[in-house]
Amino acid sequence: MTTNENVDNILSETSGLKMQFDPEISPDELPMSRIDNARLSQLVADIDGINGYSRLEQMAIVSMTDALSHSQINVRSSRCLLIMSSTKGNISLLNDVNEISQQVYLWHTAKRVAQHFGMTTEPQIVSNACISGLVASIVARRLINADFYDSVVIVGVDELSRFVVSGFQSFKSVSANPCKPYDAARDGLSIGEGVATLIVTANADICGANPIEIVSGATTNDANHISGPSRTGEGLYRAICRTMRGHESEQISFISAHGTATLYNDDMESKAIARAGMSHIPVVGVKGYIGHTLGAAGAIETILGVESLRRNVMIRTLGFENLGVAEPITISNQTRQTELHSMLKIASGFGGCNAAALFIKH
């Protein structure tokens, strides 16, 4: 689905999470958000030469083709960089551990994608758990501001696989029902897959109406636990503070938060947000629509937030009904038309990593 189709569905509060049984992915029937294979095949058929590519590679190329068709950047320039954001890439191709295909390597995937578009610079891959997609924007901003590149194409992509779903299930962190971010009755995440492309450039003039500026961003670590978030939200709090440094007077319109709907993540976010003095700012969580898309999440959710800013529509946190987190933060629970100016995007992931970035509409 294109950006517009996704946004239209979200604004009409239609969820992409559907109860599905797919033994390739899990022995259990689970709510999942999936890319429609028939639609993907159609789009793949319109692009030369990618028929034999892996599904994930096709997703990335289809997405980038669409994004680049609306952009004026010169993707072949030595001043253009590809950053791929993915947690597990082609992991579904890892079957026999004694005979590992080169396709399993993330660099191989990025290279294949870059070569398809005739890119001339070495791609970089951010593989940093669930914050990867947001980190890619933070990296892009810094590189462009320092004049190392004129434009950065970010593609965030992850697909559903038995590997990943079995892992999350082994943690008992997957809900049997569509996830309920920040809700008192929440009991785990919903899995999703997806791909998104963002084009970041130094030149605001080529960005069309209402260019969105990535004004600041930061990454931190909780220094606490490798799979559980900090009980005090220390890392995320520091990421927010560093991001807001120099922009303290910015009246943030909304926070696009991580909201996985696990007990610990949502509690931790509420603590970090409250500590930062932002309990009054509406929090939007979109995983009730698209599930947790892992390496693609930061990218997809940033785009949804950007569309929110452009259309002046606050998204409803689908799945949320009654506040059930440690701190009394404000959750957006209504789709509504309202003047929006800036977004703080936050994310957290395994390994105690956190990221935050501030986006302002011009």
Added chain:
Amino acid sequence: MNCITQHIVRIANNCVSFDGDCLFSANRDDDFRTFAKSCYTSLNIEYPKFYKMDKLCKIGFLAFEFLTNKIDFSQYADDEIGILLSNSSSSLNDDCAYQPTIADVPSPAVFVYTLANIVIGEICIRHKMYGESTFFVSETDNREFLKQYATTIATENSARAFVVGRVEIDANDNYFAELEFLTIE
């Protein structure tokens, strides 16, 4: 802004060197598990979490430990040192350990390590570091890119020094680790 390499730790071929001098070495024929354990023992630290780590975390943790043993970090606040690491195989070594458990009883203790950035997490937990960090994947050593990126972080005063490097272990336990401690001037 320029990156000044102050110190380098390298672990390869069952030998640990600091600024080119051999700090510790073991029998070339020792397998990784044996070698890693002997490194740990030689460090004389009490850190039982080491034994739960996957191999990528072990090699990264050890390299960082040998590095910090010889450097005084106390002049830096707990979020002033950035960590930028990369490799080409991501967490493939642990992915191969996890994959066979899927058909039987998927192991959360193994699954948690199927993300390369966990090595940064283990380092930050051990050394109480809250600063900037990111794990990248690239086909070949992208040290120049990491250093370029480090200067951009320093420019906005988000870090004063960095540990930058390559931490790698493939599906056959062939490993390599090299960490540079950089200051930015």
